[in-house]
Amino acid sequence: MQGGHDLxxxxxxxxxxPEPESEEPVFHSEWERRIFGITLAxxxxxxxxxxxxxxxxxxxxxxDYLRNSYYENxxxxxxxxxxxxxxxxxTELLNGTVSEPVVSELRVPSREDVEKILNSGGPTQMELxxxxxxxxxxxxxxNRNYTNGHTRAPAYVQGxxxxxxxxxxxxxxxxxxxxxxxxxxxxxxxxxxxxxxWGYGNxxxxxxxxxxxxxxxxx
Amino acid sequence: xxxDHDHTEPPSxxxxxxxxxxxxxIEKGLVDPAALDEIIDNYEHRVGPRNGAHxxxxxxxxxxxxxRLLEDATGxxxxxxxxxxxxxxxxxxxxxxxxxxxxxxxxxxxxxxxxLGLPPAWYKSAxxxxxxxxxxxxxxxxxxxxxxxDVTIRxxxxxxxxxxxxxxxxxxxxxxxxxxxxxxxxxxxSMIGVELARVPGELESQPQGNN
Numbered sequence: 001m002q003g004g005h006d007l008x009x010x011x012x013x014x015x016x017x018p019e020p021e022s023e024e025p026v027f028h029s030e031w032e033r034r035i036f037g038i039t040l041a042x043x044x045x046x047x048x049x050x051x052x053x054x055x056x057x058x059x060x061x062x063x064d065y066l067r068n069s070y071y072e073n074x075x076x077x078x079x080x081x082x083x084x085x086x087x088x089x090x091t092e093l094l095n096g097t098v099s100e101p102v103v104s105e106l107r108v109p110s111r112e113d114v115e116k117i118l119n120s121g122g123p124t125q126m127e128l129x130x131x132x133x134x135x136x137x138x139x140x141x142x143n144r145n146y147t148n149g150h151t152r153a154p155a156y157v158q159g160x161x162x163x164x165x166x167x168x169x170x171x172x173x174x175x176x177x178x179x180x181x182x183x184x185x186x187x188x189x190x191x192x193x194x195x196x197x198w199g200y201g202n203x204x205x206x207x208x209x210x211x212x213x214x215x216x217x218x219x
Numbered sequence: 220x221x222x223d224h225d226h227t228e229p230p231s232x233x234x235x236x237x238x239x240x241x242x243x244x245i246e247k248g249l250v251d252p253a254a255l256d257e258i259i260d261n262y263e264h265r266v267g268p269r270n271g272a273h274x275x276x277x278x279x280x281x282x283x284x285x286x287r288l289l290e291d292a293t294g295x296x297x298x299x300x301x302x303x304x305x306x307x308x309x310x311x312x313x314x315x316x317x318x319x320x321x322x323x324x325x326x327x328x329x330x331x332x333x334x335l336g337l338p339p340a341w342y343k344s345a346x347x348x349x350x351x352x353x354x355x356x357x358x359x360x361x362x363x364x365x366x367x368x369d370v371t372i373r374x375x376x377x378x379x380x381x382x383x384x385x386x387x388x389x390x391x392x393x394x395x396x397x398x399x400x401x402x403x404x405x406x407x408x409s410m411i412g413v414e415l416a417r418v419p420g421e422l423e424s425q426p427q428g429n430n
Contacts, residue, residue, distance in 0.1 A: 007325050016347050028340065096240070194353075
């Protein structure tokens, strides 16, 4: 969906105003620290995947998404996932106390489990039987995809022509993964001149973006 | 969660709401408080851009390592002991005199945690995410980075689980420097691509603070 999160090329959002690198803390307040930990710990219950987690943050009113700070969006996302998966109720979230017992038999990771889980990560590469449809150097057009679902084809490249720069192999396809369907598709780095994307080309720049085969057609 | 809940439902403050959520999850047995602390401690104190600086400085002094890094970054970086979440599929992109690389995630905040730690606030902000792809030269200038017009700027938008790390150009005047000395020149921002690596003269005048 082209929600508040789909920000590439949007205008009027102001200067970046970066904090100096030597002065910036990892977290800017205690609640940021806690919601970061809560989100990862809740994710380790294995009830949702990374695309479902992203989609939970994306499914907000765009005004809310943009007004919220980064970790406020994490709070919104993890609450949605906990509610939708029946792990907590609205009443419990409102009151902050348990009113319904946990029904599922979940494996809750311990301190010892955490290191193992973080170190092993979650590789998304998959062996595919079908050969890649495109080769480096091929011209491709990104399909228009005005979906209500989760997709990793940003609005700013849809309909544009680019060139296959790299084949990354088969990877989990986010548009299916968000529905809980494990499906692998060929993944490519596709290169666009800034002229093709924005209509001007005198600043000598280009954008390379990872796109899955179903997003692409031969140009 | 309707979007007007914070106007109608107590508690309204985000700090209180997060605290309430944490208490609830612990009371329900869905989160082990020791595991929660372990996760936070790992990303606040153990994983950070010094890992990436180690990778870059090694690539500057060791041609074989650099070659492996460019061909199979995930494997080369793992050989230094850095692997895991948000670093499962790494790609290192090399700056040259004619090409400058810049990394962004326009859709969320994808970032190579294993080598850089958690991203800075500006990397996750709407201004950076919106503008890095459409006006990279202006974005670089906001970081005080000015490149000649004939240098191509190549922006990498991290839409997949591939994670990109920039290999900056080794500063001149460092030919006899050791790997350990070189690490001090490698900033977090230079590995995202918004800045160049520090030059030797900058070391005395600026405090070290890439942790």
